[in-house]
Structure formats: structure tokens, C-alpha cells
Amino acid sequence: MSGTPKHSFGGPWTEIKLDAISDYLNFYQNALKNQNFVTWYIDAFAGTGERHARVLTGGLFEAAPIEEVDEVLAGSARRALAVTPHFSHYWFSEQRPTRVKVLQGLGAEYDRHVIVRSGDANDELCKLFNNPPWVGHRDQGRQRAVVFLDPYGMSVGFATLEMLAGTKRVDVWYLFPRKAVIQQLANEASGLDDDKRSSLTRIFGCSDWEKRFYRAQPKQGELFGSDDTVNATRTASGNEIALFARERFGQIFAYVSEPIPLLVNGREFFELYCFSNNKPAIPLIKRGVDFVVKKYTPASRRRSDP
Numbered sequence: 001m002s003g004t005p006k007h008s009f010g011g012p013w014t015e016i017k018l019d020a021i022s023d024y025l026n027f028y029q030n031a032l033k034n035q036n037f038v039t040w041y042i043d044a045f046a047g048t049g050e051r052h053a054r055v056l057t058g059g060l061f062e063a064a065p066i067e068e069v070d071e072v073l074a075g076s077a078r079r080a081l082a083v084t085p086h087f088s089h090y091w092f093s094e095q096r097p098t099r100v101k102v103l104q105g106l107g108a109e110y111d112r113h114v115i116v117r118s119g120d121a122n123d124e125l126c127k128l129f130n131n132p133p134w135v136g137h138r139d140q141g142r143q144r145a146v147v148f149l150d151p152y153g154m155s156v157g158f159a160t161l162e163m164l165a166g167t168k169r170v171d172v173w174y175l176f177p178r179k180a181v182i183q184q185l186a187n188e189a190s191g192l193d194d195d196k197r198s199s200l201t202r203i204f205g206c207s208d209w210e211k212r213f214y215r216a217q218p219k220q221g222e223l224f225g226s227d228d229t230v231n232a233t234r235t236a237s238g239n240e241i242a243l244f245a246r247e248r249f250g251q252i253f254a255y256v257s258e259p260i261p262l263l264v265n266g267r268e269f270f271e272l273y274c275f276s277n278n279k280p281a282i283p284l285i286k287r288g289v290d291f292v293v294k295k296y297t298p299a300s301r302r303r304s305d306p
């Protein structure tokens with residue numbers, strides 16, 4: 001694990017996110033082990049497979065002084081490669097060439113079938129699911145996948161979620177960037193520039209959000225003014241905005257889990273969701289996801305930084 005480019009990200013919430021995904025992958029592989037499926041682990045924002053973090057060590061029980069040290073922890077790719085029974089295929093995509101190189105070494109290290117794609121996650125996922133064996137292949141009906149979407153920000157287009165829902169054979173874990181979305185929504189509609197509008201329309205997959213979140217209000221002191229004194233103000237709260245996103249997911253996936261809230265400095269930054277459109281499997285998926293959500297939601301609230 002040494003000698004690879006340093007990829008530092010996250011905090012205590014990251015371990016909760018990765019623990020939750022690992023538990024689900026274990027559940028999934030064990031639930032499907034005696035069935036005739038070809039299983040894929042698909043990590044579209046794969047990083048390097050490692051995470052460099054500052055962690056506290058020492059203290060009373062270790063009889064050592066408390067200090068902050070650099071530690072290398074397993075990221076999502078390595079955690080997935082360690083799951084038993086193994087997936088039939090591991091598919092990683094990543095935008096940064098230096099990280100792609102590291103991912104390319106993982107197949108040999110773990111002795112697994114690993115496919116690595118360099119490029120934008122949305123484009124690469126689209127290519128994967130529009131080609132054999134996912135379509136146009138005699139075994140296409142046997143393919144099953146868990147897809148993990150772990151972007152830093154608002155990089156997942158709603159069109160990508162729609163494409164994944166359309167496969168009807170994949171379970172999607174999505175780190176929805178709640179805080180980043182709310183930050184794009186200026187207090188006054190006049191503060192929404194073209195870039196903000198298009199990134200919000202891309203993530204929600206519609207332009208209705210503006211009608212839902214903003215109300216026209218007469219400017220103060222100009223109650224009886226003409227139309228041009230009317231300004232649209234954001235009236236939707238953070239929870240209402242998050243609820244709108246959840247509604248949108250429910251319009252394309254038959255199953256949308258309760259999200260696990262991931263907190264940074266006591267504030268909700270991300271929401272970790274599981275979606276699926278694999279209707280016959282929903283009771284089973286729900287069983288695995290409910291277990292994971294119940295296990296990690298309290299931990300997530302407790303371990304929020306002060």
C-alpha cells in the first residue's frame with residue numbers, strides 16, 4: 001500500500017460510509033452465492049483504493065500520549081476486493097491518470113478480474129451498460145451489480161441515475177451531496193447564474209426545482225409596486241430541498257432507502273442512499289439495506305465532529 005500517490009479525503013463520516021458499503025457488499029455476495037448470477041462491483045469514482053487520513057492514537061487504554069498521526073486506510077476499491085465470496089468482476093473508473101495507474105495494479109495484487117476505465121464516470125458507466133454483456137449478449141439476464149457513486153460534489157447527472165434504473169439489475173449506492181446542492185441555491189433567485197442553474201438542473205434532472213424552492217415576494221417597502229419590484233426568494237428549507245431530491249429518485253427507482261445522514265462538524269453534508277429498480281429482488285435488498293441503515297445512522301449522528 002506504500003509508494004502510491006497520496007489521496008487524502010474525508011473524516012470520521014468517511015469510515016461510516018465505507019463500513020456501510022462493505023456490510024452491504026458482504027450481505028449481497030452471501031445472498032447471491034448459490035444463484036446463477038454474474039456479479040459485478042462497480043465503483044465509478046474509485047480514487048486509488050487507499051485513503052490517507054490524520055487519526056488520533058494513544059490515550060489511557062494504549063498507555064501512550066495522544067497524538068495525531070498519518071494513517072493509510074483502505075478505500076472503497078480495496079474494501080470491495082476483500083469481500084468474500086468475491087465478485088465475478090470489479091470495474092473501476094477514475095478521472096485522474098495517476099489514480100488510474102494505481103487501480104490497474106489491484107487485479108494482480110488481489111488475483112481478481114479487474115477492469116479500469118479512465119474518464120468521466122457518467123460517460124464510462126453509460127458505455128459499460130450499453131455494451132455486452134449487459135446488452136446484446138446471451139448471458140445478459142444473469143448480470144447483477146452493486147454500483148457505488150462516491151463523488152466529491154455534484155458530478156453525478158440525473159441522466160446517469162435514469163440509465164442505471166433502466167438496467168433493472170443493479171443496486172446503486174449514491175452519496176448525494178446535500179450541502180453542495182443547498183449551497184448552489186442562492187437566497188435570491190437573482191443570485192442564480194447560468195452555471196448554478198445548469199448544475200442544479202443536471203443533478204435533479206428537471207427544471208421544476210426553481211418553482212418549488214423560490215417564491216416571488218414584493219421588495220420591502222414596495223408592497224404595491226409593479227412587477228419589476230418583485231423578487232423571488234428561496235423559501236425552501238434544507239430539509240425540503242433534500243426531500244425534493246428524494247422524490248426525484250423515487251420517480252425513477254422502485255426502491256429508495258432511508259438515507260444515512262453523514263455529518264461534518266455537526267451539519268448534514270451528505271446523504272448515503274441505496275436505490276434499486278430490480279423489482280423481484282426488492283424484499284431481499286430492503287432486508288440488507290435496512291440492517292445497514294439501522295446500524296450506521298445512530299453511529300453517524302454520534303460521531304459527528306463537535
Ligand SMILES: C[S@@+](CC[C@H](N)C(=O)[O-])C[C@H]1O[C@@H](n2cnc3c(N)ncnc32)[C@H](O)[C@@H]1O
Binds near residue numbers: 009044049051075119
Ligand atoms: C471521494 S473520492 C472517491 C474515494 C473512493 N470511493 C474511496 O473510498 O477510496 C472521488 C474520486 O472521484 C474522482 N473523480 C472526480 N470527478 C470524477 C468524474 N467526473 N469521473 C470519474 N472520477 C471522478 C476523483 O479524482 C476522486 O479520486
